[in-house]
Amino acid sequence: MKRPKRPTIRDVAEKAGVSIATVSKYVNGQQSFSPAVEEKLREAIEDLGYSQNSLARAMVTGRTTAIGLAVMDLANPHYSNVVKGANRVALANGYNLFVVDMEESIAAVRPLLEALAPRTDGLIVSARIPKDVTDWLAELDKPVAFLGQPERDDVLTVGTDSVQVAALLAQYLVRQGFKRFGYMGYSRAPSNADRLQGLRQILEPAGVELLIFDVDEPTNEAGERAAARVLLRPDRPDVIIGWNDLVAIGMMNEARSLGFKVPFDVAFAGIDNIPISRYVTPPLTTVDVCSQTTGEVVMKKIIAMIEEKPQPTDLTLEPALIIRESTQRQFT
């Protein structure tokens, strides 16, 4: 492993017999050149395999044409889709998107962001993070946006309203005739409280029971592990809402292998509308939280902020109920 030290603008200048300023202008296409010089530059660059060191460039210009996105968990398809949306818009506008995965660990986010910040023109963070970190972000010289539910009004946040999402689902399920609700939440997520509020807002007036459970991580496996806790109770719910689609799918699977008929013995619904939810058996009822659109919108907003200010308004996307067979049950 030799490290050949890659060629700098200085090497090019020397080889072409011009000043470094000229090379800089040439590679940035900022001026016209005599054919002789142009030819020599082309050749020198080609020979040396020169390419700009964007680090050095960023240092002096203060611009990186890159945007950073810190995401809770890349293995969660919801976030993959957010990334997809963001990436498309970024690329279309000449920016690069660098993604970092915080692996559900809020604690580790600070160093991650500190590493990311100087390398980017703007930051997107997909989580509610501790106050000291938001404070630090605030006094950064860069635009920052959050994904999730609007919380503070001095920062841009894009997402669906968790209360509304939960209420939407509850409303439909109540109308379907379900009588005993279970909710398998993820209490470590701050929006868990909002989801609960949304559920209660509908269920209490309707006089419907709500049993609350908790998973230790928002994954298939955790849902699967937790399912028995709720299914084997004497007062088993007739419908169970998962913190997200992954949890719901995990629970549903375990239910079926315990011999329950879904949705007849027990129904399931999730939240997020990840792509795979269509493909499980039975297909999962869920709420679309516009994952990809979220990514697109937040990226558009942050690019606007970077390239000079439209007022940063929070943007709440409209969730949409996706009705599939996992809750399609005739009540007699």
Added chain:
Amino acid sequence: MKRPKRPTIRDVAEKAGVSIATVSKYVNGQQSFSPAVEEKLREAIEDLGYSQNSLARAMVTGRTTAIGLAVMDLANPHYSNVVKGANRVALANGYNLFVVDMEESIAAVRPLLEALAPRTDGLIVSARIPKDVTDWLAELDKPVAFLGQPERDDVLTVGTDSVQVAALLAQYLVRQGFKRFGYMGYSRAPSNADRLQGLRQILEPAGVELLIFDVDEPTNEAGERAAARVLLRPDRPDVIIGWNDLVAIGMMNEARSLGFKVPFDVAFAGIDNIPISRYVTPPLTTVDVCSQTTGEVVMKKIIAMIEEKPQPTDLTLEPALIIRESTQRQFT
């Protein structure tokens, strides 16, 4: 949106009444200090909200403590898992991992890598990329590793052997008694040829038919769209292998909604062993290609290269057959 210009080491030095060198040594913990100075530094840094500009630091040290990973498609759970594995190892060794998504577009990879390269100490690329890009990578001063199948022996590549993967699956399916094989490939992937070779290697000696089809992208939807083409033929295969689990799941779903009983009318198998494959109905037989381990191993290797050279050996991981119900059929 004011951009307050964040404080530099110089501001701290001035405020604390010391030289910038002292500040630098302080923040890097390279020396001991008199209590007086230490206190002033602490205070100045706190007041100003100073944090190191890692860009400038990287410029002079030549080290970024970051590693870049360019991945074909983050929405594909196989890659999410690779990222997960890589991220864990990176974090454990004090590196940050920056992920970029090339969205299945080999053409766009060059600018992505050019942006990523100066910001990182090493690069991992999860695709076979055009020769001009590999050449460019080769004359970079950074360690580079590839994910996939070893191809050139002067670069480090980690992955499972596509020929072996396909052969493993074929072998099992032949033993199961399947007689007419379908393969829904993704011909735009270079390893498609290897997969085919692996299949033929087993199927031809066994005197088993092989029908070859092609999807336009390696996704659920594409599999679903393509399914009818193979299912509605008069000489319909009795088992269909998907390019990956996503394609297989898409096809399987479409088969079921066309009224086929899986695995009795037609069986399905995938490749990758993505997490969700356990949860579809019927659970999908597949080949585990060690997604997460791949990420872990390649990251370990590249860190070793960065921190000085063990010889870069290619590493081929052992694929493992995962037998589930989607191919469990009794032949009479």
Added chain:
DNA sequence: AAATATCAGTTAAACGTTTTCCTTGTTTGG
């Protein structure tokens, strides 16, 4: 007590760019 080592801190060069003036030579207009 002299010689030496250690400690705390400073100076200045370097990293690879961009960019703001300059300089020179050449064209153009009147």
Added chain:
DNA sequence: CCAAACAAGGAAAACGTTTAACTGATATTT
């Protein structure tokens, strides 16, 4: 032809750090 305008290129400062070499003190060894 003379002045003014322009075109092509250069010199040098700046971006925010690190680090080797240096300077005085103070502490340790003989």
